[in-house]
Amino acid sequence: MQVQGRKVAVVGMGGAFPTCTDVDDFGKKLFSNQSLIREWDKAVKYKKQVRSTVSGFITEEEMGLEAILAPLDEAYPETYVDRLGRIPDINLATADMGSIWGMIGALDCIKMAGWTEKEVRSEQTGVVVASGGAGNLILRVAWHYFFVHGVKTRIAGSHTVDRTMFYRDAANISCLIRNRGVCEAIGSACATGLGNIGYAYRLIKFGLQDRVIAGGLEGTALETFIGFDGMMILSKGFSPEESSRPFDMKRNGFVCSFGAGLVALEEYEMAKARGANIIAVIDEYFNNSDGDGDMFYPSFGGQQRLWSGLMPDKGLKPDVVKMHGTSTPVGDSVELLSVVDALGDSGYHMCAPKSQFGHMLGGAGSVEFIAALLMLQKQMVLPCLNSVDLNPELENFQKAENWTGPIEPLAAYRDLVPQKSFAKEINRVACLNYGFGGTNSAMMISRDIS
Amino acid sequence: MERQEILEGLLEVLRTVRTIDPARLEGVTEETDFLTDLSAPSTELINIAAKVEHKFGIEFEDDDIDRMGSKVKDVIDLIILVKARGENK
Numbered sequence: 001m002q003v004q005g006r007k008v009a010v011v012g013m014g015g016a017f018p019t020c021t022d023v024d025d026f027g028k029k030l031f032s033n034q035s036l037i038r039e040w041d042k043a044v045k046y047k048k049q050v051r052s053t054v055s056g057f058i059t060e061e062e063m064g065l066e067a068i069l070a071p072l073d074e075a076y077p078e079t080y081v082d083r084l085g086r087i088p089d090i091n092l093a094t095a096d097m098g099s100i101w102g103m104i105g106a107l108d109c110i111k112m113a114g115w116t117e118k119e120v121r122s123e124q125t126g127v128v129v130a131s132g133g134a135g136n137l138i139l140r141v142a143w144h145y146f147f148v149h150g151v152k153t154r155i156a157g158s159h160t161v162d163r164t165m166f167y168r169d170a171a172n173i174s175c176l177i178r179n180r181g182v183c184e185a186i187g188s189a190c191a192t193g194l195g196n197i198g199y200a201y202r203l204i205k206f207g208l209q210d211r212v213i214a215g216g217l218e219g220t221a222l223e224t225f226i227g228f229d230g231m232m233i234l235s236k237g238f239s240p241e242e243s244s245r246p247f248d249m250k251r252n253g254f255v256c257s258f259g260a261g262l263v264a265l266e267e268y269e270m271a272k273a274r275g276a277n278i279i280a281v282i283d284e285y286f287n288n289s290d291g292d293g294d295m296f297y298p299s300f301g302g303q304q305r306l307w308s309g310l311m312p313d314k315g316l317k318p319d320v321v322k323m324h325g326t327s328t329p330v331g332d333s334v335e336l337l338s339v340v341d342a343l344g345d346s347g348y349h350m351c352a353p354k355s356q357f358g359h360m361l362g363g364a365g366s367v368e369f370i371a372a373l374l375m376l377q378k379q380m381v382l383p384c385l386n387s388v389d390l391n392p393e394l395e396n397f398q399k400a401e402n403w404t405g406p407i408e409p410l411a412a413y414r415d416l417v418p419q420k421s422f423a424k425e426i427n428r429v430a431c432l433n434y435g436f437g438g439t440n441s442a443m444m445i446s447r448d449i450s
Numbered sequence: 451m452e453r454q455e456i457l458e459g460l461l462e463v464l465r466t467v468r469t470i471d472p473a474r475l476e477g478v479t480e481e482t483d484f485l486t487d488l489s490a491p492s493t494e495l496i497n498i499a500a501k502v503e504h505k506f507g508i509e510f511e512d513d514d515i516d517r518m519g520s521k522v523k524d525v526i527d528l529i530i531l532v533k534a535r536g537e538n539k
Contacts, residue, residue: 051512232496232515296493 002312005205009271009448010280012264013370014108015215016063016101018056018257018357023108027374029356031421033383035241036357037255042222050226052234054243056257056358057220065100072155076141079159091176094162096138098131098219098260099172105262106173106213113264114276115211124210126182128200129170129262130192131217132362135224139164169217181209189435190324191287192216193261193365194443198285200265201443210267215366217260224361225256235327244359245386246325246352247332247410247417254326255358261366263373278448279373283428286310290438298331300397300405302440303338310430310442311342318348318430318444320381322372325352326359333395333410335432340406340413349424350416351375355385365433365441372429376447383421390414451533453480456506456526463501469494480523495520508532 017026018036029036040055060066060080070078080092080100087095087103095103106127110120119125142156162168167185174183182203188195193216200214218224228234235243235253244255271278286309290302311317321339325332339350353371360367375382390411397403428446435441461478464470467490474488484490490498499515502508506529514532518524 230496231493236512236516 003206006207007268008201008204008282009266009268009276009278010263010282010373010445011266011271011276011278012109012111012113013279013373014112014262015105015217015260015367015370016058017259017367018058019062020058023370026370027378030353030371030374030382031378031380033385033420034356035244035385037240037243037257039240043225046222050229051232052229052236052253052256054235054240054255055225056255056259056360058259060097063101063104065097070157072145073141075137076156077138078157087176091172094159094175095172096136096163096168096219098217099163099169101219101260102129102169102173102215102217102262103176105215105217105260106177109213109262109264110177113266115264119211121178121180122211123180125179126200126203126209126212127170127174127177127179128182128184128186128196128203128212128214129173129216130167130185130187130196130362131169131219132189132192132224133166133187134227134361135221136164137221137223140223173213177213179213182212188287188439188441189437190359190361190364191433191435191439191441192362193360193367194369194431194433194441195287195365197263197265197366197369198287198441198443201282201285204265204267210270212265213262214265215260215262217363217366218258218361220258228254228256233328242386244327244355245388246323246327246355246384247336247387247390249389249391251327251329251332254328254354257358257360259357259360259363259367261363261368261370263366263369280376280445281448283316283444283446284310285441285443287439287441290440292438294438295436298334298434299438300334300338302438303335304341306440306442307338307342310444316428316444317343318428319424319426320372320375320429321348321350322368322375322429322431323350323352324432324434325354325384327354331434333391334397335434336410336413337398337405340416345413345416348416349381349418350384351382351418352384352387353382355383355387365431368433369431369443372431372445375426375429376445379423379426380421381418381424381426383419384417385419387417387419390417451530453526453530456529457522459505460502460522460525463498463505464488466501467494467498478522480521480526482522484520484522502529506533508536
């Protein structure tokens with residue numbers, strides 16, 4: 001049953017972006033076709049234990065933060081110091097690195113949105129933010145000392161729960177900004193970032209909240225990185241800036257990255273009435289499951305149904321599709337063909353921001369959503385870096401008897417996949433993100449033209 | 451180590467993989483393919499490799515695993531290669 005609901009505007013954005021000082025710096029680097037991926041010293045240190053050593057990351061120093069290390073272990077942060085004085089010490093005490101980025105991003109959002117203290121602290125203001133959660137430095141060290149070294153529980157300090165619980169990012173942001181509305185974390189693996197924004201959109205659309213700080217993040221953790229490295233799905237054998245190569249024939253895995261993307265959403269009429277700068281309007285959000293019992297592999301059918309849900313009447317065609325595009329062998333080809341199946345072979349472009357900063361896991365959906373917002377602002381399409389050669393042969397799954405999708409190879413769609421950014425009139429962008437467990441999510445945003 | 455001995459050791463490993471139907475392990479030969487004949491989920495190949503390392507006291511290089519085919523004979527060839535590599539050090 002479709003309910004019309006209220007219109008929702010995006011009025012702020014912020015976060016933590018690899019190598020960048022802020023969202024403006026992020027935009028400048030993206031639109032000048034730069035790669036934000038580097039050799040990661042923390043992975044390099046483990047030499048032959050890991051297969052991949054590249055990542056899109058931002059150091060504590062680059063974020064203006066510093067860890068105060070506990071006597072327990074040189075890897076264990078007792079707390080952090082904010083050298084730029086943005087976050088009070090009491091809030092830093094209950095936060096891991098990801099939560100700190102979340103708090104910084106939330107403050108940036110609120111400032112850009114121009115919300116008053118009364119509006120922020122309202123019962124009508126919510127926080128919906130989460131991270132992916134596959135790895136955790138603080139838990140790993142705390143458990144190691146308890147289980148292996150036999151120390152008392154208090155030796156790891158009294159902030160293990162608050163700094164590691166699943167919804168720590170939302171909790172820390174809420175404690176900082178003191179909103180009185182919803183405070184929750186929505187998890188959906190690599191769709192988490194977009195999923196939280198989608199959930200927040202629904203809260204406002206259906207009249208439950210007027211304002212929400214929403215997004216996703218992934219705090220730096222080698223513990224997370226090695227999980228994917230062990231699955232042999234990380235990119236290997238390329239220079240750092242050439243490692244993330246969505247759609248390219250030579251792609252062999254994704255680049256595991258870390259960062260945070262937060263946005264401020266507000267009921268549209270309210271934002272308009274107070275003269276807010278409306279960065280974008282959210283037209284629709286749709287999510288579903290593949291339903292084929294496969295934890296890892298994408299489903300063409302699931303993605304077809306995703307597009308039917310996002311554009312039920314085939315109107316509202318996007319000018320740009322912000323792809324999930326991870327640089328994995330199977331994922332990219334299924335996705336490209338499902339987009340062609342939905343939108344045809346011309347009249348739009350695809351972009352793959354992961355080609356520029358890698359896969360931020362819990363942060364991917366929201367950081368890439370911010371990239372989509374920047375495309376609307378700048379009226380420029382972002383590239384698919386390193387998509388040098390597209391397969392001129394059919395994929396194996398296209399040759400299967402039950403295949404009902406496009407019967408051209410990926411190379412036929414070269415015109416849709418730009419390797420450099422370029423100017424274009426962009427009124428509408430579709431954002432796609434998928435996750436383990438077969439979850440698919442899609443959001444359509446457009447310029448505010450009223 | 452003889453190929454037949456390695457095959458038997460490999461079968462012992464495969465019997466511990468709960469997502470492989472034990473009935474399919476009857477009549478396994480060197481030509482049996484893990485993916486098409488045993489219907490092993492492709493994500494299990496890495497776990498099988500790790501168990502094989504443990505069973506035979508060897509350690510694969512990343513390139514060994516990247517290049518390994520999905521047939522039983524490919525794994526036996528690799529085990530022999532890596533054992534010989536270890537002995538030559």
